[in-house]
Amino acid sequence: MKRPRVVLAKPGLDGHDRGVKVVAMGLRDAGAEVIYLGLRMTPRQIAAAAAAEDADVVGISVLSGAHLAIAENLLAEMRAVRIDVPLVVGGTIPARDADLLCHLGVSAVFPAGTPLPAVVAGVLEVADSRAAVT
Amino acid sequence: MTEPVATCGDGQPAVTTDSGIPVVAVYTAADIAGGPDGLAARLGAPGEPPFTRGPYASMYRGQLWTMRQFAGYGSPEQTNARFRFLLGQGQTALSVAFDLPTQLGYDSDHELARTEVGRVGVAIDTADDMTDLFAGLPLGKVSVNFTINATAPIILATYLVAAERQGVSPGQLTGTLQNDILKEFLARKAYVFPPEPSMRLATDVIEYASDILPRFNPISITGYHAREAGCDAVQELGLTMASAIAYCEALTRRGLVFDHFAPRLSFHFATTLDLFEEVAKLRAARRLWYRIAIERFGAANPAAARLRFFSGNSGTTLTSQQPLNNVIRSTIQCLGAVLGGAQSIHVMGYDEAHQIPSAEAVTLSLRTQQIIALETGVTRTADPLGGSFFIEHLTDEIESRASDILQEIEDSGGAIRALERGVPQRWITEAAYRTEQELAAGLRPKVGVNAYATDEEPGQGLALDQPDPLVAERQIARTRERKSSRDSQASADALRDLERDAAEERNVMPALVRAARAGATVGEMSDAFRRVFGEFREPSPW
Numbered sequence: 001m002k003r004p005r006v007v008l009a010k011p012g013l014d015g016h017d018r019g020v021k022v023v024a025m026g027l028r029d030a031g032a033e034v035i036y037l038g039l040r041m042t043p044r045q046i047a048a049a050a051a052a053e054d055a056d057v058v059g060i061s062v063l064s065g066a067h068l069a070i071a072e073n074l075l076a077e078m079r080a081v082r083i084d085v086p087l088v089v090g091g092t093i094p095a096r097d098a099d100l101l102c103h104l105g106v107s108a109v110f111p112a113g114t115p116l117p118a119v120v121a122g123v124l125e126v127a128d129s130r131a132a133v134t
Numbered sequence: 135m136t137e138p139v140a141t142c143g144d145g146q147p148a149v150t151t152d153s154g155i156p157v158v159a160v161y162t163a164a165d166i167a168g169g170p171d172g173l174a175a176r177l178g179a180p181g182e183p184p185f186t187r188g189p190y191a192s193m194y195r196g197q198l199w200t201m202r203q204f205a206g207y208g209s210p211e212q213t214n215a216r217f218r219f220l221l222g223q224g225q226t227a228l229s230v231a232f233d234l235p236t237q238l239g240y241d242s243d244h245e246l247a248r249t250e251v252g253r254v255g256v257a258i259d260t261a262d263d264m265t266d267l268f269a270g271l272p273l274g275k276v277s278v279n280f281t282i283n284a285t286a287p288i289i290l291a292t293y294l295v296a297a298e299r300q301g302v303s304p305g306q307l308t309g310t311l312q313n314d315i316l317k318e319f320l321a322r323k324a325y326v327f328p329p330e331p332s333m334r335l336a337t338d339v340i341e342y343a344s345d346i347l348p349r350f351n352p353i354s355i356t357g358y359h360a361r362e363a364g365c366d367a368v369q370e371l372g373l374t375m376a377s378a379i380a381y382c383e384a385l386t387r388r389g390l391v392f393d394h395f396a397p398r399l400s401f402h403f404a405t406t407l408d409l410f411e412e413v414a415k416l417r418a419a420r421r422l423w424y425r426i427a428i429e430r431f432g433a434a435n436p437a438a439a440r441l442r443f444f445s446g447n448s449g450t451t452l453t454s455q456q457p458l459n460n461v462i463r464s465t466i467q468c469l470g471a472v473l474g475g476a477q478s479i480h481v482m483g484y485d486e487a488h489q490i491p492s493a494e495a496v497t498l499s500l501r502t503q504q505i506i507a508l509e510t511g512v513t514r515t516a517d518p519l520g521g522s523f524f525i526e527h528l529t530d531e532i533e534s535r536a537s538d539i540l541q542e543i544e545d546s547g548g549a550i551r552a553l554e555r556g557v558p559q560r561w562i563t564e565a566a567y568r569t570e571q572e573l574a575a576g577l578r579p580k581v582g583v584n585a586y587a588t589d590e591e592p593g594q595g596l597a598l599d600q601p602d603p604l605v606a607e608r609q610i611a612r613t614r615e616r617k618s619s620r621d622s623q624a625s626a627d628a629l630r631d632l633e634r635d636a637a638e639e640r641n642v643m644p645a646l647v648r649a650a651r652a653g654a655t656v657g658e659m660s661d662a663f664r665r666v667f668g669e670f671r672e673p674s675p676w
Contacts, residue, residue: 064250
């Protein structure tokens with residue numbers, strides 16, 4: 001069975017990368033192929049990387065409060081380059097915004113405080129569902 | 135409902151502090167190395183070398199710590215209103231949170247800035263914004279802390295112009311500029327320029343301040359962010375001292391005299407929930423710095439060897455689940471900072487896992503400080519835990535283990551070289567992952583998370599502040615208006631001079647102050663540096 005390919009990135013200007021790195025290590029130990037793009041990625045760069053890396057899922061981590069605008073821009077960029085890869089979002093996400101993100105088209109939201117095993121299982125589940133339809 | 139998952143006591147293989155120091159069931163005089171005389175020499179009196187018991191003789195009897203809640207969001211006016219509110223509630227000094235564009239040197243109208251304007255702090259584009267931020271707040275009287283690093287020299291310049299417009303001379307200003315760029319590369323990640331020119335800018339500020347800002351701390355050397363990013367108390371102390379040595383060496387290489395600049399160095403540590411380890415760490419920090427100042431830099435002025443610090447408690451100990459529990463956590467952390475002898479303290483908001491703290495949460499943080507100060511009696515005597523067998527044993531142990539960490543960094547070529555090689559970054563990331571695995575396995579009890587968890591939706595019932603959707607538009611319009619109404623020749627000339635001074639390795643501060651006065655923006659001044667220094671891009675960790 002193909003290892004799921006996960007592209008992770010920190011979009012925007014926020015530098016809090018403890019969470020995304022821990023998630024990357026957790027996914028790696030769970031057997032995923034993790035491509036972590038690093039800090040200050042623009043939506044365009046993330047969409048291009050998702051296409052180039054043939055990602056099964058894209059994950060972004062935002063702790064600055066800018067998650068709604070960033071997710072919206074990233075989804076638009078991914079549509080513009082015609083890739084259909086599910087997006088998951090983690091970070092400091094108030095409950096009311098989790099619903100808004102899902103409404104925008106985000107596949108899963110992992111607010112601060114979600115236990116690591118739940119994040120790993122959730123991301124892999126989203127990656128799997130994508131692998132099943134392609 | 136889950137059961138508690140770990141308890142101390144018989145049957146457990148090893149009981150240790152959070153940083154892995156073994157703890158036995160009881161401590162006695164036999165655990166104090168060198169007996170009573172040895173201990174007395176390691177302690178000294180409060181206000182006396184080696185400052186283990188505190189930097190001042192009278193400690194909180196003489197003066198309480200400064201209550202300094204970190205605040206800032208939206209526009210300068212919105213943050214000014216929050217400042218007035220906090221001062222009205224009895225806060226004794228100010229601490230400015232800047233938004234990410236300001237921290238990274240982009241004006242609010244930059245395309246990378248737009249989604250971030252005013253979110254995690256206040257948006258400052260010009261000296262006019264800084265003037266508005268402090269409107270009606272007398273800068274000659276109120277001490278101000280600035281959490282700013284990559285753009286610290288620029289922000290200091292705008293602050294000096296704002297003070298000048300209030301008729302306040304630099305010599306009257308009190309406060310602290312964080313200006314610790316090394317920990318940005320290490321943990322906080324709000325860097326802009328490569329390490330070498332960044333160090334030069336940080337030391338430009340300290341050199342400039344040592345001449346004209348005698349009451350202002352031009353740097354706060356911090357282990358706090360490495361700690362929040364994952365490392366333990368011992369590593370935090372070792373890394374902080376490694377940075378301090380790197381700055382002092384850079385300054386003495388520039389010809390500055392240690393005894394002259396070191397009294398204005400300040401430090402910043404986390405205080406987490408392992409109460410006794412944290413108190414011991416803060417005491418060990420003072421003693422370790424004393425030793426470094428004397429042995430390594432030959433300090434003759436006792437004030438140059440006297441460590442003063444700010445504690446920001448610890449955000450990563452707080453949980454999104456059952457957020458009111460965080461009030462209790464913050465109270466214990468604040469108490470730890472007080473028992474450790476802090477000069478100023480910020481208490482985290484209980485809702486920080488969900489949002490920038492609400493007004494209610496900030497007020498409660500301030501009240502936490504006030505209750506500890508006024509109602510508990512812990513301020514009555516200096517270093518109240520001094521002489522406890524356990525505390526003294528831990529203090530000795532932490533000092534010794536942190537010295538080992540420091541040696542390890544020295545062996546990798548010093549703080550800057552170790553950073554470039556990613557050595558401490560690896561410690562931090564590995565420790566963060568280990569902590570997360572221990573939480574998941576229940577080896578590290580966390581109430582509301584892996585013990586006594588409930589099905590309640592995290593954040594239920596929390597008062598969420600609505601972010602202001604128009605703040606970016608208003609700030610962009612204001613900055614454009616100010617740029618179009620300034621003397622464009624004067625600001626262009628000042629920016630050209632700034633770029634020249636940066637390229638010719640002159641101290642950039644005088645040119646920055648002239649540029650800020652001429653209406654140059656934070657983004658324009660940062661761009662002048664970008665043209666000379668380039669930008670740093672972190673190598674991928676994988």
